[in-house]
Amino acid sequence: MDAAQEHSQHVRQPVVPVEDALPPLVIESEREVFHEHGGADFSVMESTAIVRETGEHLQFHVASVKNGRPGAVCIVEQPDEHGNSVFLIARHWRVATQQWAWEFPRGMAKEAETPIRTAIRELAEETGMHVSSSQVTILQHIHADTGVLRDDIAVARITVPRSYIEHVANSDWELASLRWVPATTVQRMIANGEITDGITLAAWSVYCAQAPLSSH
Incomplete structure (x- = not known):
């Protein structure tokens, strides 16, 4: 059994066993x-x-939004000149908060579009980077706010080679200041309150929880 199969088997088993009662x-x-x-x-x-x-x-x-079709948030990972992973983040202007926010690229699905295809399309539209489905792994599905939102967001890990750093551009009017940063910088930004977007925080939590079980 390879690492991916072991991981798949692991996530199917509940960590905390529970038998739910009837819904209230x-x-x-x-x-x-x-x-x-x-x-x-x-x-x-x-x-x-x-x-x-x-x-x-x-x-x-x-x-x-979009009738609850699954969207995707993209954790784009590539090696730096030393072979260590760096991740793509960008500044996004949000009307709801009327502020700029550091976020991972993300977007909503089109009709009949799989989460992998959504991740590929959104990444191309927002950054100009074109990847294949073999470079995309769906780590988990999350819900942004189970209290008031009926949504489904796929956390997509996208691995790209070092050469892709030359292909990144602000091709979407919503994004600015794209940066490649190491995991330690992401962690410090979270600790300093510089990353406040809930979906980005949740996606990073999923990545960190699953990274030791992956080939990373």
Whole structure:
């Protein structure tokens, strides 16, 4: 059994065994109360639920983009001149916070697009880097906010050779200041509060947890 198979077998086994009880809520109905046509296809669903123990009726609102299709966040890794890994991060202007943020490249899926194809397309659109599916490994799927978002984000590890450093460019108006940095710099930036984007933080956590089990 190779390292990839051992890892796959490992992640299928629960680390903390648990037997979940019945869900505390029974969903009675859902209806769409808002939908943005075009753009991110942002929508809001209203759910009516009953508390199983008390019978109380509650309402919740859940948001999604692109009908909840899986998107991808790209952890692009390549060796530096000494053979150590460096990672691609970029400054991204976000309307929600009206601030610049250091993030890994990411994006939403198009219809009928697999997470690997989404990662490949988004990386090309945002940085000008073109990779093949053999260079992409989906490490895990994450949910940005299980309380209010109905989303699915694939954490894609993309390995590229040293020569790819020449192909990086700000080809997307949303990104600026692309940088290749070592893992120690990413860690220091997190510790200093310089990386605050939740998806980037979660993706890095997944990468760090799985890196010892991979060929890295």
